[in-house]
Amino acid sequence: MGTTMSDPRALFLHELGDIFYAEQQIVKSLPKLIDEATDSELVEGFTRHLQETNRQVENLHRVFDELGETAKGEKCPGIEGLMKEHDQFMEEHQPSAMVRDTFLTGAAARVEHYEIAAYTGLIAMAIGMEETTAARLLSENLEQEKRALDAVVTVGERLAGDARPGSAA
Amino acid sequence: MGTTMSDPRALFLHELGDIFYAEQQIVKSLPKLIDEATDSELVEGFTRHLQETNRQVENLHRVFDELGETAKGEKCPGIEGLMKEHDQFMEEHQPSAMVRDTFLTGAAARVEHYEIAAYTGLIAMAIGMEETTAARLLSENLEQEKRALDAVVTVGERLAGDARPGSAA
Numbered sequence A, B: 001m002g003t004t005m006s007d008p009r010a011l012f013l014h015e016l017g018d019i020f021y022a023e024q025q026i027v028k029s030l031p032k033l034i035d036e037a038t039d040s041e042l043v044e045g046f047t048r049h050l051q052e053t054n055r056q057v058e059n060l061h062r063v064f065d066e067l068g069e070t071a072k073g074e075k076c077p078g079i080e081g082l083m084k085e086h087d088q089f090m091e092e093h094q095p096s097a098m099v100r101d102t103f104l105t106g107a108a109a110r111v112e113h114y115e116i117a118a119y120t121g122l123i124a125m126a127i128g129m130e131e132t133t134a135a136r137l138l139s140e141n142l143e144q145e146k147r148a149l150d151a152v153v154t155v156g157e158r159l160a161g162d163a164r165p166g167s168a169a
Helices: A008-036 A040-066 A077-093 A097-128 A132-162 B008-036 B040-066 B077-093 B097-128 B132-162
Strands: none
Touching: A008 A040, A008 A077, A008 A097, A008 B077, A008 B097, A040 A097, A040 A132, A077 A097, A077 B008, A077 B077, A097 A132, A097 B008, A097 B097, A097 B132, A132 B097, B008 B040, B008 B077, B008 B097, B040 B097, B040 B132, B077 B097, B097 B132
16 A cells, blocks of 8 residues: 555456456356346356356466465455446346346456456567567456356347347337 | 336336436536547547437427437436446546556547437337337437447557557557
8 A cells, every 4th residue: 555556467367357256256146137137148158257267267266376475365446336336226126037137247247347358458468578478378268258258148149139129028 | 117018118218317317417427438548549439429319309309209208318227337337446446647547548439339229129119109200310319329339449449559569559
């Protein structure tokens, strides 16, 4: 506290701790989302992403190792805000299954986007530091997040289409 | 509180209020980021985006009008968490100019990504509701956010490259 951060490596480790903490929170919260979702494609997507997220946490351990550092999470107000947004909506609005599924696609997309932002920045910094193994591991996580985002956006678009006035659904 | 939300239109209005609140917070916070940034391309990018954000708020007023509703913000823990993440880092780490600029590109990218997630969901819902004018206005905002994200990521990559060991910078 109060000391000046002037080393790019210190910023990298801070941001790495931030996404490490975020991924751990996501591992904890996905079972709740799996319970809340009713659309089968959404449930499957969340279930698959829980497995992926566990592997992403392992990748992050390896990135810390690569830098000769002990893995340490950095309490991350960003991801906590996104989770609070979900919890508060569910509590205040007790949405029907259809509204809930659509809401969950939006909440999950916000989380994926957060992670994409974090990994994109980390990869640029890892390349800048010539930490190529770290950059590769982080890129693996980034590509998975992008695919997870595409999947959840696709479900969101289908659900929004089903809500069309006069739609068969 | 406690009533069940079962109408897709109610969810759309909730999410519209969420991004309306977020955009207003961004208008308030960008002058702070402009002060904090030292890289001239970053300062210019934030300055341009402040003007764009003011127009985006106007577009959101028009979307509320299209739906025959009064514009009303919905307190949004997601954007508040992202802003807290920025404020907390700046206070705790008092970063040097170089670290600060790189940090700001990451913080701004997280905000742009949040907005991209929000607008993507809103556009799908607007199309589902056959609100084509609303969908078009929201798409204008989305395209601006994507360009703002690209700009800030480009600066972040340049700054990370400048940090390379043995780099001229």
